[in-house]
Amino acid sequence: MREQVVEATVRALQKAETGLPEWVLQRIRDAAARERLPLARQHLQFMLENVAIAGQDRLPLCQDTGLPIFQVRMGRELKLDFDLHEAIADGVRMATKLVPLRPNAVHPQSRCNSQDNTGLRMPDIIMDYVAGRSLSITAFPKGAGSENMSLIAMLNPADDPFDFIIESVRERAANACPPLFLGIGLGGSFDLSARLAKHALLDMDGKQEDEEEQALLDRINRLGIGPMGLGGDTTALGLRIERAYCHTASLPVAINFQCWANRKAKEVIL
Amino acid sequence: MSEHHLSTPLSGEDIRMLEAGDVVFLSGIIYSARDKAHAMIRKAGSPVSLEGAALYHCGPLIQEGRVLSAGPTTSGRMARYTEEMLEKGLRAIIGKGGLPPEPFRDRAVYLAYPGGCGAAAARKLEVLTVHLSELGMAESLWTFRAKDFGPLIVAIDSKGRDLYQEARE
Numbered sequence: 001m002r003e004q005v006v007e008a009t010v011r012a013l014q015k016a017e018t019g020l021p022e023w024v025l026q027r028i029r030d031a032a033a034r035e036r037l038p039l040a041r042q043h044l045q046f047m048l049e050n051v052a053i054a055g056q057d058r059l060p061l062c063q064d065t066g067l068p069i070f071q072v073r074m075g076r077e078l079k080l081d082f083d084l085h086e087a088i089a090d091g092v093r094m095a096t097k098l099v100p101l102r103p104n105a106v107h108p109q110s111r112c113n114s115q116d117n118t119g120l121r122m123p124d125i126i127m128d129y130v131a132g133r134s135l136s137i138t139a140f141p142k143g144a145g146s147e148n149m150s151l152i153a154m155l156n157p158a159d160d161p162f163d164f165i166i167e168s169v170r171e172r173a174a175n176a177c178p179p180l181f182l183g184i185g186l187g188g189s190f191d192l193s194a195r196l197a198k199h200a201l202l203d204m205d206g207k208q209e210d211e212e213e214q215a216l217l218d219r220i221n222r223l224g225i226g227p228m229g230l231g232g233d234t235t236a237l238g239l240r241i242e243r244a245y246c247h248t249a250s251l252p253v254a255i256n257f258q259c260w261a262n263r264k265a266k267e268v269i270l
Numbered sequence: 271m272s273e274h275h276l277s278t279p280l281s282g283e284d285i286r287m288l289e290a291g292d293v294v295f296l297s298g299i300i301y302s303a304r305d306k307a308h309a310m311i312r313k314a315g316s317p318v319s320l321e322g323a324a325l326y327h328c329g330p331l332i333q334e335g336r337v338l339s340a341g342p343t344t345s346g347r348m349a350r351y352t353e354e355m356l357e358k359g360l361r362a363i364i365g366k367g368g369l370p371p372e373p374f375r376d377r378a379v380y381l382a383y384p385g386g387c388g389a390a391a392a393r394k395l396e397v398l399t400v401h402l403s404e405l406g407m408a409e410s411l412w413t414f415r416a417k418d419f420g421p422l423i424v425a426i427d428s429k430g431r432d433l434y435q436e437a438r439e
Contacts, residue, residue, distance in 0.1 A: 038271075039271070039291065039423065042421070043384050046384050046387060046390070046421065047384060047386065047387060049390060050384070050386065050387035050388070050389050050390040051389075053389045053390050053393065054339075054388075054389035057389060057392075057393075059338045059339055059389050059392065060331055060338065060339045060388060060389065061339070061386065061387075061388060061389045062339060062341055062385075062386045062387075062388045062389075063328070063329060063330050063331040063338075063339035063340050063341050063388035063391075064329070064341070064343070064388075065331065065339075100331070100333055100338070101331075102329065102330075102331040102339075102407055102408055103406065103407060103408070104408065111306075113406050115406075143386075144343075144344075145343065145344050145366070145367075145385060148344065170438055171438075174367050174368060174434050174437070174438070175344045175346050175366075175367035177366065177385035177386050224437055225437050225438065226437055227384075228366060228367075228382055228384055228385055228423075229367060229368065229433075229434050229437055229438075230382060230423060230425060230433045230434070230437060231433060231436065231437040232437075259385065259386055260385075260386060261386040
């Protein structure tokens, strides 16, 4: 079983780095068909062309092959007789050579690079427990351009969180490789809001946004930031809100930015 | 919005004719540099002459001397070095996300390459040599030979126009 986890990790990374989920490509295509600004339309078409080249050449579509983040869905009845984190870390080391991945993981102070994309608490593994005995692993390599623009704010309950989101996107979108996918965490505590925002990105699967999400997405697209921040109708391609109850005196809001290259690939082990 | 095919080294004349929104395809020598290389250049000077040069904010993915993926990194992190880098004679900074436009006035342009499009860029770039290799793959100063590298959008021109600012307003 350990060997299967290592191999699934390598396969998930290989797939995530060299292509995009079909629903992501479809959203880019749809946006290209709608976009009115020629420069913006050309950008969207070039992005699609780049994904096609990455597929043909079997190469990472972006040189920022990201920080290794994984979502593991594991059945509550399943017992593993090995260290899951170590097995996934072995897969990351192997993928670094095979795909290959750019060595990105460094110590936060010495900035010393481990050369294999692992290190203290890296890979980051987000565990979700489900019924039964199943096991799946989703690679979600996260580039720094979009992750660096992400933020948490502890708002006053009297503030409008959507206004805050709009202003944050206006200021930050250009650096995050738009058109964006936005994971929003509303409520909870300081750190729970951030986890909700990451989960919103992880669980985004191309399903139509609900009414409130769509209204916020439309407001963002009316900003005119456009692909790569150079103007246009297409600033964001997807948005999902995850909520948790919060303290009556608090309003935590987290925005996890994701670039247009919304890389994600799942491997089912059991 | 016009299209230009230019070669390095770039002249003042090349730069003056470029207008915000124009598209450039660049051939010749391009240097990559990001966070650590900029800090090293500030400390110890540049290992290469930057007169008329094009500097690419990029941390490429390279294997055995071959460019595999080489899109742009966020230029904003290098904003603190813009003035001193342009003083070394740079005519073009290539990146994504933009920089404050003022230092570019009358001497240089900022060219935006579509972010995330590393695989397409790799087909246009060849490694000639590497400096500051002790900084590691992403942070080294790579010397590339470019062939019609683009599309590079003139996002900040030498007359003070800044497409990012215009999009935000």
